[in-house]
Amino acid sequence: MAVAPPAVGVRCGRPAARRPGSVTEQERTLGEVAAEHVTALDLQIGILRLRRAVLNTVAGREPTVEEMERMHQLATLSEAERRRLTDDFLDAVFDGRHGEDDHAAVRRSLTPELPDNPSEDQIAAWVELAELSLDPGFRAGLRSAVEDHAADLPAAAPPRPDVVAVTRGLVKAAVTSGIGPDSPPADPVVAGLTAACARTVGRPDDAQLHGWLLHRLESANDPRRDRYAHLLAVINGWPAPEPLAPVIGWAVAALRRRTAR
Numbered sequence: 001m002a003v004a005p006p007a008v009g010v011r012c013g014r015p016a017a018r019r020p021g022s023v024t025e026q027e028r029t030l031g032e033v034a035a036e037h038v039t040a041l042d043l044q045i046g047i048l049r050l051r052r053a054v055l056n057t058v059a060g061r062e063p064t065v066e067e068m069e070r071m072h073q074l075a076t077l078s079e080a081e082r083r084r085l086t087d088d089f090l091d092a093v094f095d096g097r098h099g100e101d102d103h104a105a106v107r108r109s110l111t112p113e114l115p116d117n118p119s120e121d122q123i124a125a126w127v128e129l130a131e132l133s134l135d136p137g138f139r140a141g142l143r144s145a146v147e148d149h150a151a152d153l154p155a156a157a158p159p160r161p162d163v164v165a166v167t168r169g170l171v172k173a174a175v176t177s178g179i180g181p182d183s184p185p186a187d188p189v190v191a192g193l194t195a196a197c198a199r200t201v202g203r204p205d206d207a208q209l210h211g212w213l214l215h216r217l218e219s220a221n222d223p224r225r226d227r228y229a230h231l232l233a234v235i236n237g238w239p240a241p242e243p244l245a246p247v248i249g250w251a252v253a254a255l256r257r258r259t260a261r
Helices: 030-061 065-077 079-094 102-109 122-131 136-152 165-178 188-203 207-220 222-236 247-260
Strands: none
Touching: 030 065, 030 122, 065 102, 065 122, 079 102, 079 136, 122 136, 122 222, 136 165, 136 207, 136 222, 165 188, 165 207, 165 247, 188 207, 188 247, 207 247
């Protein structure tokens, strides 16, 4: 294959003669020219990756023209704009509190950090997560959970896991083992769950607490939380999280059965 000769003004071994009136006033090596082409190609690849991610999302949803425009806008936000959107979402959930307390750690664990050179999957995940964070219903549900957890703790109590975390820790093994929520083997699991939650919130382990726990878990049984956690892991390059829905659903079914007796 024939190779085109280097352009005038580009050094290849020895200096090339510069013609009068040449646009290029400084000689450049082939390596420098190649580096410029790499930068330009990287920019084009990034744009194409962005377009492909948005189109893939569009193909899977069949959105309206307005929704498609919003997805493109979310995909092309600058880092500062993404940060403002995330801060606005977390401020709405945590009532604007940024202090170094238990909320600060949770805020960090919910913060997406899109890398400088994201993959198509990360771009698509960011668009969906941004849309989810703008959903008033999702915001209100998370804020209600934060407020409920704060109200459940005894006065001046140190930070403690919420009832969802307690449930996950105690019920996961039963779900994995295939124990049915209505079966007799589920009885000791439910008893251990109610006892642990009673200790967490400093209340008696009685019928009133069982009804209260059922209400809390029903409120927390929102599949959008699992979706947010999954998208966050894709964006941040974290391992895929285990979904909460099977565990919370099992606990809700088991408690309903036993509170109805």
